Amino acid sequence: MIQKGGLFILCLAWVCISVQAQQCTLTLRGKILHLENNEPIEAAYVWLVESNKGVPSDANGNFILKDLCPGTFTLQIRFIGHKEINRSITLNASTTSQTFLMEEEAVDLAGVEVHGHQEVVQTTTSVSSLYGEALLQSRGESLGESLKRVAGVTTFSTGNTISKPVIHGLHSNRILILNNGIRLEGQQWGAEHAPEIDPFLADELTVIKGAETVRFGPEAMGGVILVNPPALPTSKKKITEINLIGNSNGESGNLALAHAGGSAKIPGLGYRLQGATKRAGNIRTPGYVQDNTGMQEMSLSSALGYSSKKLGAEVYYSYFSTTLGILRDSHTGNLTDLQQIIKNGRPFSEGEFSYAIDNPKQDVVHHLAKVKAHYHLQPSWKLNVQYGFQSNRRKEFDRRRGNLNARPSLDLELFTNTAEVSLDHQLKSQWTGSAGISLIQQANSNVPGTGVTPLIPNYDMFNAGMYLIEKYMKGPLEIEAGLRYDIRNIRAARYLGNQLEESNLQYQNGAAFLGAMYQVSPSLSLSSNLGTAWRPPNVNELFSQGLHHGAAAVELGDKNLSAENSLKWVNSLELDGKKGNLELTGYVNRIQNYIYLNPTGQTFVSLRGTFNVYEYLQANALFYGIDLSGSYGFGQQWEGYFKGSLIRAKNMETQAYFPFIPSDRMDVGLSYSFGKPEEGQGKNRITLSSLGVARQSREPDFDLAPAPPAYSLVNLGYSRKAQLGKNQFTASLLVTNLLDTEFKEYMNRFRYFTADMGRNIQLKLNYQF
Amino acid sequence: MNMFSKLPLYLLILLTLGFASCESNDPSEENDGEVITDVTLKFQELNASNALVGSVLSFKAIDPQGIEVGKTPTVQSISLTKGKKYQMTIEVTNSIKNEDITQEILAEAAEHQFFFLGPVFDSNIFSIQYADAGGIALGLKNTVTVSSSPGTNNSSMRVVLRHDLNKSFAGASNPNFSNFVQAGGETDLDITFPVILN
Known part of the structure; x- marks a missing residue:
């Protein structure tokens, strides 16, 4: 089934304009892209057999063959790791332009980093990916921590084990995470609810920084994170990867295995199995051990896929389970407790190292199953x-009396069905697009028996959306536009005291975007994307009514909240030179009816003591900022890089600042490489980097404690990549917070209670065979 | 190939099944297990030979709904006689579930402790000692001595119940330990009772 030729290749022949030309003055222009993700292919070789002429493609995938005679020729395009294109072509116009899509071939090339064999989203907005070596460096970290490597992405964390990615100042339900193309649906509303996914399942993490509601549905207001597993093998080969990671801080161990293979009997049939397990004990700050901050995690994923000329199908399953200890002293009984520990600046209890996880803790189990198929109705x-x-x-346990201690005080069960049907077309070389319908159905239940009035009600949610996206590509210019319309219904029910309270809420909204990308020169490209997005209020924002246990806060929802609407404009400039590269992204995001938790300034008195009262309010908000990243090679061995981001967020009505907006930060590093991999020696690299984080001077009017001071951290790493026969072995040693600096990060909710993590020495081994 | 050509059909079946089987459960009433609605301080006079005499005086703090926004607890004033010595016992109940929490606190004596603070101790109007069985520092049973010349007839006493603290923390054995937060744990009760002396 896999044979030479243009199998799978969508012929995008475009009608040639007939011009009378008998002399050899014709020109053939073209663009070569990866079939899977439309990324340009550089250095593919284009050969016009009969005329004995050939040329390689440039960095944008473009090629030009000049002085051609009219007639029919055989065009051959070759690129390593990809199926050769052999096509008959008739030249009879003064200029002919064609786009050629090359399909990756399952060829194992040791040492060659083949990027983007996944269906990466095509978009004109700013996209950054972590793959290959950068991803290898992030192995063992949570999704949020891994993505900090992307400029403009920070984390909103609760201690050192719970971290949520923040894109351009927005997080939780304002960004979307896709696990192999499926919207990850957990209890993302909670500040202390980390995404239920292990990045080990991915070979590529992609961040889209634009508003991508049209493609992915409501909530993709700040951006989208794609967690993509590797493509399944389509030919007979087997790949196994082992990762072994150890950390000194928390004395953690992390083992991950992945195995993928293709069937010899049925061509096109491939499978993958992947699993990882992690265990960590209490985290140490420079001065003390944080009590009860250990964690345990296990994840599995498996996929089976089949692809032929016309049909592709995939079955996928992923499992994620975690038990997370929560710093004991962060759980406060009332406002006095909270104020006392904030005043103290560190936990009262003197922690000792232990792997034991006691209450308060979280227990989360997430299953995701997916079936996917595509069928080529026609070549286009x-x-x-x-x-x-x-x-x-999700089960959350608090410190409680008697046998209640063994019972969760929050026990939620959430089921989500998502279905999507879409029709893609690649009509002529200039027009590509997609139209589709997507459905989401969700059911949330509080499992009875917690002995605590549930924070959010039981509810059923149904969302239906229709979208249309069209893209026009010509030469260096790409223009893209899309439209979407969604309707959402939420039916909620709960008991307040002994009163049954039911609500039926409807939301509907349209979304649209317009984007363009222009390749000014082979090394410079500009893009601009203007998109609207919306987000219906979340159940916690609508229905919260009562004490947020452990946070010493009473939170009041509002059933009359309306949906948030945003308009985000993202512009980026990418400079890709021989020695270095530069990426600059600037954005403005105006959000109407931005929902936020506002301290009312009132307190509530009970027998337990006093609590602060917070309510959910809406206001118009403006977010804007820039991300800047780049690298430059000095000679063969030295390379420097930098990465920074600035974010400003303001309440346009009160001119106040919102809480938990990342402060300005800059990461700079210098690396030195040595060794001669081409002579069979290992390749070594030493990297010294420094992260500087400014104090958040734009503080909200009310905060429990002032923003912590600025800090800077130094990290030192060494990695060695070696070829063992046909197999590849990478070992790295990384010391983070080398100087054991005591610091508090503004975006960590536990900055009220404790300093952040101290020095950590990490050893990482990766073996691929 | 036959299997794959039927794929859309399988998909449809799966989809229908998935969507149909997925509805939220009806909500059920959840009785707040840890809620404390009634705290009763019972005082009974002790004579010179430490024997209980006279009738029991009860003073209550009540919050019938537990923790509910908009409601404030009702706290009665403690009315005692100058120069007398009393045995003070504390009873804690959840009247919503009709549960005696006193027994739970006693059963988990190692994790609980009452602290007694406020002007009534700062001005040496009251002095208090733990008198729990077995000599443990818990505070469900105490001895309170009222000064014979307090200087004022109106004062107040703050009663704090701490949960999950380090009871062996230096100073924590003192019922008037005002730095109780240093011993870790969290507050389950924090009530200030007005005190009237006759």
């Missing part, structure tokens, strides 16, 4: 069908 039309099922169980 493709039908996609995708269905996903997710189950999320």
Whole structure:
């Protein structure tokens, strides 16, 4: 089934304009892209057999063959790791332009980093990916921590084990995470609810920084994170990867295995199995051990896929479970407790190292199953069908009296079905697009028996959306536009005291975007994207009513909140030179009816003591900022890089600042490489880097404690990549917070209670065979 | 190939099944297990030979709904006689579930402790000692001595119940330990009772 030729290749022949030309003055222009992600292919070789002429493609995938005679020729395009294109072509116009899509071939090339064999989203907005070596460096970290490597992405964390990615100042329900193309649906509303996914399942993490509601549905207001597993093998080969990671701080161990293979009997049939397990004990700050901050995690994923000329199908399952200890002293009984520990600046209790996880803790289990198929109706039309099922169980345990201590005080079960049907077309070389319908159905239940009035009600949510995206590509210019319309219904029910309270809420909204990308020169490209997005209020924002246990806060929801609407404009400039590269992204995001938790300034008195009262309010907000990153090679061995981001966020009505907006930060590093991999020696690299984080001087009017001071951290790493026969072995040693600096990060909710993590020495081994 | 050509059908079946089987449960009433609605301080006079005499005086702090926004607890004034010595016992209940929490506190004596603070101790109007069985520092049973010349007839006493603290923390054995937060744990009760002396 896999043979030479243009199998799978969508011929984008475009009608040639007939011009009378008998002399050899014709020109053939073209663009060569990866079939899977439309990324340009550089240095593919284009050969016009009969005329004995050939040329390689440039960095943008473009090529030009000049002085051609009219007639029919055989065009050959070759690129390593990809199926050769052999096509008959008739030249009879003064200029002919064609786009060629090359399909990756399952060829194992040791040492060659083949990037982007996944269906990466095509977009004109700013996209950054972590893959290959950068991803290898992040192995063992949570999704949030891994993505900090991308400029403009920070984390909103609760201690050192719970971290949520923040894109351009927005997080939780304002960004979307896709696990292999399925919207990850957990209890993302909670500040202390980390995404239920292990980045080990991915070989690529992609961050889209624009508003991508049209493609992915409501909530993709700040951006989208794609967690993409590697493509399944389509030929007979087997790849196994082992990762072994140890950390000194927390004395943690992390083992991950992945195995993928293709069937010899049925061409096109491939599978992958992947699993990881992690265990960590209490975290140490420079001065003390944080009590009860250990964690345990296990994840699995498996996929089976089949692809032929016309049909592709995939079955996918992923499992994630975690138990997270929560710093004992962060759990406060009332406002006095909270004020006392903030005043103290560190936990009262003297922690000792232990792997034991006691209450308060979280227990989360997430299952995700997916079935996906595509079918090529015609060479230019493709039908996609995708269905996903997710189950999320979250249990949170507090310190309680008697046998209640063994019972969770929050026990939520969430089921989500997602279905999507879409039709893609690549009509002529200039027009590509997609139209589709997507459905989300969700059911949330509080499991009875917690002995605590539930924070959020039981509810059923249904969302239906329709979208249309069209893209026009010509030469260096790409223009893209899309439209979407969604309706959402939420039916909620709960008992308040002994009163049954039911609500039925409807939301509907349209979204649109317009984007363009222009390749000014082979090394410079500009892009601009203007998109609207919306987000219906979340159940916690609508229905919260009562004490947030452990936080010493009473939170009041508002059923009359309206949906948030945002308009985000993202512009980016990418400079890709021989010696270095530069990426600059600037954005403005105006959010109407931005929902935020506002301290009322009132307190509530009970037998337990006093609590602060917070309410959910809406206001118009403006977010804007820039991300800047780049690297430069000095000679063969030295390379420097930098990465920084600035964010400003303001309440346009009161001119106040919002809480938990990342402060300005800059990361700079210098690396030195030595060794001669081409002579069979290992390749070594030493990297010294420094992260500087400014104090958040734009503080909200009310905060429990002032923003912590600025800090800077020094990290030192060494890695060695070696070839063992046909197999690849990478070992690295990384020391983070080398000077054991005591610091508090503004974006960590536990800055009220404790300093952040101290020095950590990490050893990482990766073996691929 | 036959299997794959039927794929859309399988998908449809899966989809229908998935969507149909997925509805939220009906909500059920959840009785707040840890809620404390009634705290009763019972005083009974002790004579010179430390024997209980006279009738029991009860003073209550009540919050019938537990922790509910908009409601404030009702706290009665403690009315005692100058120069007398009393045995003070504390009873803690959840009237919503009709549960005696006193027994739970006693059963988990190693994790609980009452502290007694406020002007009534600062001005040496009251002095208090733990008198729990077994000599443990818990505070469900105490001895309170009222000064014979307090200087004022109106004062107040703050009663704090701490949970999950380090009871062996230096100073924590003192019922008037005002730095109780240093011993870790969290507050379960924090009530200030007005005190009237006759």
